[in-house]
Amino acid sequence: MLKTIWAIWERDAAGMQSQALGLAEALFTTEGFGLPQGFEIALRAPQKWLPMHPAFASLSALTPDTLAPMQGQPWPDLLIASGRKAAFAALAIKKASGGKTRTVLTQDPRSNPRNWDLLVVPEHDRVRGPNVLLTHGALHRVTxxxxxxxxxxxxxxxxxxxxxxxxxxxxxxxxxxxxxxxxxxxxxxxxxxxxxxxxxxxxxxxxxxxxxxxxxxxxxxxxxxxxxxxxxxxxxxxxxxxxxxxxxxxxxxxxxxxxxxxxxxxxxxxxxxxxxxxxxxxxxxxxxxxxxxxxFDGRLMQWENTRLDDMDHIARDIRDRFGWA
Missing domain, CATH: 3.40.50.2000 (Glycogen Phosphorylase B;)
Structure with a gap:
């Protein structure tokens, strides 16, 4: 049975949408994963101001229009989140799934990284840990x-x-x-x-x-x-x-x-x-x-370049960490 993937990101944040969907699509192109679903995330007050901690995470923190498309569906096997509000929602969904859903966060949450199963962050960020995967740049949807x-x-x-x-x-x-x-x-x-x-x-x-x-x-x-x-x-x-x-x-x-x-x-x-x-x-x-x-200084410069692309190796690393290879 194909593993299900959700990608979630903060509303009106195109860069975060690109990161979450880009990683979900990279996994989809590997064997064993279904077509990803994507959702924009917005939070109610006061949760949108509360500290990033599982104790405060609840589905009731999601605005009704955020929660409605998710209701009636089984929780996914893998949830990829980008942005602070999406990170908070990932904690709530993992809790609601009884721990079934594995969570991957694509940015430094400026909180305890162990609250999520994996973090994927660029090497110029300071966060490090046993569940942190490093990239050279930002994740994206370009193939x-x-x-x-x-x-x-x-x-x-x-x-x-x-x-x-x-x-x-x-x-x-x-x-x-x-x-x-x-x-x-x-x-x-x-x-x-x-x-x-x-x-x-x-x-x-x-x-x-x-x-x-x-x-x-x-x-x-x-x-x-x-x-x-x-x-x-x-x-x-x-x-x-x-x-x-x-x-x-x-x-x-x-x-x-x-x-x-x-x-x-x-x-x-x-x-x-x-x-x-x-x-x-x-x-x-x-x-x-x-x-x-x-x-750039106004001159046209050309040289033989190489590609910066973290997507393939990050997708493989996630599969390996979760035993899905």
């Missing part, structure tokens, strides 16, 4: 099959964009880094200079975190160039851009986006934003030492 399929789907639509093609992945401000209008003006000037010097084409995309003003600056700067910009309208060509690109430029504030870019095996140029984070600097240093990234 070579998805890249090839998406590239084929969008090839005709973007055939007018000249080679070499540069995928430009733009995020937004967070608590560590600032992406504002001044930075975007400078970034657009670098992109224009790169196109004029190299004759490259640009496949650009913004994220939910990109401000409207910053998006408009980017749109205006690319208007006279051989470029396209996806601004959230219409089918998302993200995988297509990654698949069609020869080089990738990505802003520095998202470990998830950088990890996805590095998983393609293509040259990755990281655009620095104002700000600093010790965790992020450790992550950058690891990739720089391995030759996987270079800092």
């Amino acid at each position: 070579q099959f998805k890249l090839d399929s998406a590239a084929q789907s969008f090839r005709d639509e973007f055939a007018q964009i000249p080679s070499p093609r540069v995928a430009v992945l733009v995020g937004g401000s967070n608590r560590n880094y600032t992406l504002d209008e001044d930075w975007m003006h400078d970034f657009v000037a670098q992109l224009r200079n790169m196109v004029q010097r190299s004759g490259c084409g640009i496949l650009a995309t913004v994220s939910r975190r990109t401000g409207e003003a910053e998006t408009n600056i980017l749109r205006g700067g690319l208007a006279s160039l051989p470029a396209v910009l996806w601004d959230g309208k219409g089918p998302n060509p993200y995988f297509g851009f990654l698949g069609l690109a020869d080089i990738i430029v990505v802003t520095c504030e998202s470990i998830s986006m950088i990890s996805e870019a590095c998983s393609t095996g293509k040259p990755v140029l990281v655009a620095r934003l104002p700000g600093r984070s010790r965790r992020f600097e450790l992550f950058y240093d690891s990739l720089l030492r391995r030759g996987l990234i270079q800092w």
Whole structure:
């Protein structure tokens, strides 16, 4: 009988959704697992403010719309959770299952790691323990099959964009880094200079975190160039851009986006934003030492790269730890 997998993540958290579903899909491609189900998680008060501890974990902490899709189904054999609220929900589901459900958390819960069966965390995080599996970057949903399929789907639509093609992945401000209008003006000037010097084409995309003003600056700067910009309208060509690109430029504030870019095996140029984070600097240093990234300074740089991809070995490690190999 196939083992069942649920992936859960915090509501409106695309990066966490990518981590939870990416790991679930990696396990699904191995023998013995069924098609994963995915659920967004939101918590009621006061549990959403309580400490991360099994004593406070209860299904009553989940909002009704969160709990409703799960009700009437047997608890899964494996639950993969990403984000604090999802970690809390994983404790509640494990308790409700009578311990039947094995739990895997994809981020440091900043709590006792033994509350979950396994933690999968990047090496730049500090958490360590006998049930902690380490990755080089963030888990994700990018696979070579998805890249090839998406590239084929969008090839005709973007055939007018000249080679070499540069995928430009733009995020937004967070608590560590600032992406504002001044930075975007400078970034657009670098992109224009790169196109004029190299004759490259640009496949650009913004994220939910990109401000409207910053998006408009980017749109205006690319208007006279051989470029396209996806601004959230219409089918998302993200995988297509990654698949069609020869080089990738990505802003520095998202470990998830950088990890996805590095998983393609293509040259990755990281655009620095104002700000600093010790965790992020450790992550950058690891990739720089391995030759996987270079800092973007407005020049088009190409080199023979290798792929950063933790998905296969993490899926194998989980199977081994639970005796499912």
